[in-house]
Structures are given as C-alpha cells and as structure tokens.
Amino acid sequence: MDQNSQRSVADKPSNTVKEISIHELRKRIQNGERLFLLDIREKREIDTGYIKGAIFLELEKIREGVEEKIKEKDVPVVIYCGFGIKSLDAGRILKEMGYKDVYSLREGFEGWRAHGYEIESDSRLSSEELIRYSRHILLKEIGLEGQLKLLNSRVLIVGCGGLGSPSALYLAAAGIGTIGLIDNDCVDISNLQRQIIHRTEDVGKPKVESAKRTIEMLNPKVNVVTYNERLTKDNVLSIFREYDLVIDGSDNFPTKFLVNDACFFTGIPDVFGGVFQFEGQLSVFYPRGGGPCLRCLFPLCPPRNVVPSCSEVGILGVVPGLIGIFQALEAIKLLLGIGETLLGKFFTLDALTMNVSTYKAQRNPACPLCGKNPEIREIIEESPQVCEINER
Numbered sequence: 348m349d350q351n352s353q354r355s356v357a358d359k360p361s362n363t364v365k366e367i368s369i370h371e372l373r374k375r376i377q378n379g380e381r382l383f384l385l386d387i388r389e390k391r392e393i394d395t396g397y398i399k400g401a402i403f404l405e406l407e408k409i410r411e412g413v414e415e416k417i418k419e420k421d422v423p424v425v426i427y428c429g430f431g432i433k434s435l436d437a438g439r440i441l442k443e444m445g446y447k448d449v450y451s452l453r454e455g456f457e458g459w460r461a462h463g464y465e466i467e468s469d470s471r472l473s474s475e476e477l478i479r480y481s482r483h484i485l486l487k488e489i490g491l492e493g494q495l496k497l498l499n500s501r502v503l504i505v506g507c508g509g510l511g512s513p514s515a516l517y518l519a520a521a522g523i524g525t526i527g528l529i530d531n532d533c534v535d536i537s538n539l540q541r542q543i544i545h546r547t548e549d550v551g552k553p554k555v556e557s558a559k560r561t562i563e564m565l566n567p568k569v570n571v572v573t574y575n576e577r578l579t580k581d582n583v584l585s586i587f588r589e590y591d592l593v594i595d596g597s598d599n600f601p602t603k604f605l606v607n608d609a610c611f612f613t614g615i616p617d618v619f620g621g622v623f624q625f626e627g628q629l630s631v632f633y634p635r636g637g638g639p640c641l642r643c644l645f646p647l648c649p650p651r652n653v654v655p656s657c658s659e660v661g662i663l664g665v666v667p668g669l670i671g672i673f674q675a676l677e678a679i680k681l682l683l684g685i686g687e688t689l690l691g692k693f694f695t696l697d698a699l700t701m702n703v704s705t706y707k708a709q710r711n712p713a714c715p716l717c718g719k720n721p722e723i724r725e726i727i728e729e730s731p732q733v734c735e736i737n738e739r
C-alpha cells in the first residue's frame with residue numbers, strides 16, 4: 348500500500364474495515380512485512396493456539412489498552428478473532444482511534460487453523476490434542492486446566508455391556524487418560540442390540556478386548572487397562588485403588604453391592620446405573636462426598652428371582668445407552684468439580700413416557716456399611732447362588 352492511498356483513508360474516515368484473507372496474511376508474514384498482529388480472543392480461546400507474533404488484547408479492553416501495546420499508528424494492524432466477525436468491530440474502534448491501516452482477518456483464527464497454517468501454543472497439550480479437545484477448552488467450565496484434569500484422570504468401568512459401552516466411548520472421546528475395563532464375558536450376538544462398543548465380527552471374543560480395540564480406534568492416546576476376569580472380593584480393592592472413580596455398568600445385584608462396598612472402603616465415587624425394560628436409574632454413591640451409599644437405600648442385596656433379568660424380560664437397547672451416557676456425564680462433572688451431580692439424589696427415567704424424576708437420597712445413619720455402627724467392616728461377597736440376576 349503506497350503513501351497516497353494511506354493518506355486518502357486517513358482523510359476520509361470510514362466505518363468500513365478492510366478485510367485480509369488468511370492466505371494474504373501468511374504471504375505478508377513470510378515476506379517479513381512489518382505489521383502488528385492483534386489477537387482479540389479470550390484466554391481460553393488463546394489456549395487452543397495462536398498465530399506467531401500476535402499481541403493479545405481482548406475486544407472489551409481495546410479502547411483502554413491498545414495505545415499502550417501498539418504505539419505506531421502508521422504501521423498496518425491485522426486484527427483477528429475466532430471467525431472474523433468480532434475483529435471487524437475491533438477494526439472500527441482502531442480506526443476511530445486514529446490507526447491508519449487496519450485489517451480484519453477474514454475467517455479468523457479458525458480459518459487459519461483449518462488451512463493447516465502454523466500455530467503457536469504455550470500449552471502442555473500437543474497441537475493435535477489442542478484441536479481434538481478444542482470444544483472442551485472453549486467452555487469456561489472446562490478450559491485448558493479442566494482438559495488437563497481429564498487427561499490425568501483414571502476411571503474404572505465395571506462391565507463392558509449396555510451401560511459400559513456408551514460410557515466408555517464418551518469417556519474415551521472426552522480424553523480420560525486411563526480407562527480400566529473389567530468383564531469376564533465374551534461378546535454374544537444378542538449383546539449387539541445395545542452393547543455398541545462391540546461389532547458383529549467380535550462375537551466370541553472377550554468383551555474387554557473388543558472394547559479396548561474400539562476405544563483405541565476412537566482415541567489412541569487413551570491408556571486402556573483390561574481385566575478379563577470376574578470382579579470378586581479378592582481382587583476388588585486392589586483394582587479399585589488404582590482409580591479415581593468407578594462407573595458401575597454391571598448387570599447383577601451382587602456386583603452392584605460389591606462395587607458399592609469397595610468404593611466406600613477406597614473412598615472413591617460409585618456412579619451407579621441400572622436398567623429394566625424401558626426404565627433407567629442413576630445415582631452417585633459417595634459417602635465421603637456427603638452422599639449416601641447403595642446400602643443406605645437398600646441395606647441388603649435382593650434375593651434371587653425377586654428382580655428378573657434382562658434375558659428373561661427384555662430391554663430396549665436405547666435405555667442402557669441413555670443411562671450409560673448419563674453415567675459418563677456424572678463422571679466428568681465429578682472429576683472436574685463442575686455443575687451439580689446426582690450425589691444425594693436418585694434419578695429415574697421412563698423411556699416410554701419420557702417422564703423423569705429426581706428423588707432426594709440421603710445418608711442413612713443406620714446403614715450397615717456407612718452408618719454410625721456399621722456391621723460390614725470389610726469386603727463381603729454376596730453369594731451369586733442366592734441373588735444373582737444375569738442378563739447374559
């Protein structure tokens with residue numbers, strides 16, 4: 348741009364801000380042209396990366412702060428935001444303030460990134476991770492720190508069935524660093540109607556292997572630890588001690604009570620899920636966090652035949668899908684400490700009517716596990732002969 352055209356802009360101030368394409372900007376940077384690059388995005392957006400050499404000043408602070416940062420008003424200023432909209436507003440402000448050669452970057456930073464142009468980052472995430480998790484990082488409730496928390500979290504999923512499948516997939520997609528999977532069963536063709544982590548070609552293979560492979564295809568960075576064994580009173584504590592939280596995706600009451608008791612003894616949250624035909628239940632059992640445990644509500648494991656199993660009465664496949672996703676959601680909120688969880692509440696869903704209810708679930712001082720005078724002082728195993736219900 349020659350001196351004359353710059354003068355003509357200054358002589359006839361106009362509200363229109365010139366736009367520059369991302370390709371043109373890159374060419375000018377590569378040619379070493381002198382210009383100021385002004386990034387007006389918020390910090391959580393900058394955390395996902397920025398263009399090298401940028402000066403940072405949020406849109407709201409431009410009027411008070413820009414003259415401090417850019418003293419020479421004759422040098423071209425290229426302003427960018429996320430998509431090239433807010434930068435037009437910022438451009439108008441700069442022109443009002445007497446900056447002579449102001450551009451707004453068309454398509455903004457996201458356009459620059461989409462074209463694969465060089466991005467700088469100060470973060471502890473790789474550039475691939477910054478893109479993969481950018482929609483989390485943009486949320487003020489999560490941000491870069493929250494994503495790092497998820498990447499350092501360890502979640503155990505008990506059961507790779509109807510509840511565990513969607514839970515595992517969403518937790519893997521969310522970037523949970525370590526996901527443990529415990530299940531001693533093999534994939535049966537009747538499972539595929541709802542256990543979406545497995546494929547037809549997996550029939551006959553161990554569920555933990557099939558689930559691990561699907562997770563690794565979705566997010567190869569997740570560390571998947573498999574336990575191709577039954578959860579028992581002998582292995583439960585040593586396994587649970589390795590994790591921050593447990594998703595109970597089991598399909599029988601003895602295991603649900605075992606998970607509850609082991610979570611109590613290791614002091615970690617139990618994200619409980621249950622399904623029956625068209626109904627789903629959900630809660631968070633975590634006495635250390637102030638909520639009840641399963642035994643506060645149901646002191647004893649129900650005897651066999653009181654509650655029929657899915658294989659006897661059927662289950663709509665979508666129902667464990669919904670509840671499993673809710674379990675993943677509760678897990679993420681608990682790990683990040685955001686929002687309100689179902690701690691102290693019991694949630695039910697009727698998929699046929701879409702009626703949902705949330706009941707208060709309080710700690711029971713007479714609870715045999717977490718009450719004042721507990722009878723259960725160590726892990727016990729409810730006899731499967733007495734009360735197992737099994738959908739398989």
Ligand SMILES: [Zn+2]
Pocket residue numbers: 634639640641642643644711714715716717718
């Ligand atoms: Zn209790």
